[in-house]
Amino acid sequence: MSRPLGIIIAVSLVFLVGILQGAMASTKTTVIAEKLAFPWSMAALPEGGFVVTLRGGQLIYVAPNGSKQPIELSLPDLYATAQAGLFEVLLAPDFASTRELVLSYACGSEAANNTCVVKGNLSAQAPYSVINTQNIFTALPKKAGAAHFGARMAWLADDTLLIALGDGFVHREQAQQLDNHLGKIVRIHRDGSTPDDNPYKHSQASQIFSYGHRNVQGLIYDEQRDAIWQHEHGPKGGDELNKIVAGGNYGWPIATYGIDYTGAKVSPFNQLPGVKAPLYTWTPSLAPAGLALYNGDLLVSHLVGRRLQRFRYSHDSWTLTDEYLSELGQRIRAVYTSPDNEVYVLTDSAEGQLIKVELP
Incomplete structure (x- = not known):
């Protein structure tokens, strides 16, 4: 393998690992x-x-x-x-x-x-x-x-x-x-x-x-x-x-x-x-059910998708960068950012929860 090609592959792998780490970033959740x-x-x-x-x-x-x-x-x-x-x-x-x-x-x-x-x-x-x-x-x-x-x-x-x-x-x-x-x-x-x-x-x-x-x-x-x-x-x-x-x-x-x-x-x-x-x-449809702004990004909660997604803005467009809360396995009806910039979600069930989410 030529040295330039090896460098390109190495840089690409680092970039890909960075994306995957961001997509799988862990969160701390507290049931309120x-x-x-x-x-x-x-x-x-x-x-x-x-x-x-x-x-x-x-x-x-x-x-x-x-x-x-x-x-x-x-x-x-x-x-x-x-x-x-x-x-x-x-x-x-x-x-x-x-x-x-x-x-x-x-x-x-x-x-x-x-x-x-x-x-x-x-x-x-x-x-x-x-x-x-x-x-x-x-x-x-x-x-x-x-x-x-x-x-x-x-x-x-x-x-x-x-x-x-x-x-x-x-x-x-x-x-x-x-x-x-x-x-x-x-x-x-x-x-x-x-x-x-x-x-x-x-x-x-x-x-x-x-x-x-x-x-x-x-x-x-x-x-x-x-x-x-x-x-x-x-x-x-x-x-x-x-x-x-x-x-x-x-x-x-x-x-x-x-x-x-x-x-x-x-x-x-x-x-x-x-x-x-x-x-x-x-x-396929994830059934987005909630929308909030957090530090200039969009947060989207999903019912069928049972996750919280994060989008970043650039040139009048939004790019999906991270996904959270899939480990909960719950339909997420709403996401909300409080005036003091704390993030909360509501889960959609007969035993629904109000959960505080600390994002990385």
């Missing part, structure tokens, strides 16, 4: 709370502890020592079955002074339901309750079924609220229509009114910010880059990571990297003119 029945979302309170939603409709306070207390909450129109139930909890940007939060949930009945959002105020101290609840958004039209609600939310820098909405599974063609909320991301003010600069203010569903989505399960605003990152479930294959822009069409179901569960094609096209291409796709 357990026996949480299908937890869906969480938020850290400034006074300590966490608010956690359970898909069955319960709101829970988890103290720093892991003890749990129910938070009184009234949602008379809650619809909880299968994928339907209580979803996201998100503290308002000025929560410290207003105690205001927003909650997304499935509302209605088996025959007529969709995603609703309410705002309310959390009482000042435990035992907590949510008071002054009022509806600020109801996705229309109401439809039958209990699948694909979306329901992730994010605050933008201008204090407006993004709400991600699923296509309702059997109503996928509606994701391309601008007269409804199915398969859309909408943008509203905190009082529920529609911002004047929304891209489709003229349409019958003036809250629409972007469209062509299947079932959004991760949505965050990146203040550092002034960007909105999102991921959504594909059908069989074709889970997507996207950069969301106002007015963007993200293709579902006319362009997709996935196929139908029957094996049939949903569309012959992966990409089309006028459709925003994904930044990253997962095939």
Whole structure:
């Protein structure tokens, strides 16, 4: 072997070993709370502890020592079955002074339901309750079924609220229509009114910010880059990571990297003119279910994939660099970064856990 070739091979092996070591980097995990029945979302309170939603409709306070207390909450129109139930909890940007939060949930009945959002105020101290609840958004039209609600939310820098909405599974063609909320991301003010600069203010569903989505399960605003990152479930294959822009069409179901569960094609096209291409796709599907920023990187939790992935940013693109928590063997519903930059995950089961994760 020539000396230059030997040097090249040696350098390549060192580089490959470095990648593998990063991909298999160990983490320290600490279980904060357990026996949480299908937890869906969480938020850290400034006074300590966490608010956690359970898909069955319960709101829970988890103290720093892991003890749990129910938070009184009234949602008379809650619809909880299968994928339907209580979803996201998100503290308002000025929560410290207003105690205001927003909650997304499935509302209605088996025959007529969709995603609703309410705002309310959390009482000042435990035992907590949510008071002054009022509806600020109801996705229309109401439809039958209990699948694909979306329901992730994010605050933008201008204090407006993004709400991600699923296509309702059997109503996928509606994701391309601008007269409804199915398969859309909408943008509203905190009082529920529609911002004047929304891209489709003229349409019958003036809250629409972007469209062509299947079932959004991760949505965050990146203040550092002034960007909105999102991921959504594909059908069989074709889970997507996207950069969301106002007015963007993200293709579902006319362009997709996935196929139908029957094996049939949903569309012959992966990409089309006028459709925003994904930044990253997962095939086979890992079912991404949570999204967070950590030290400028993206963290993505997975249900089917039963792992936490880390992506690094370069030139408006994301590269997978590390994977964690596969040793837990658990479906991971959500990943969350607290204001003090600590990482937590929620596992998805009848015996769900809130786990603190220390990343290398």
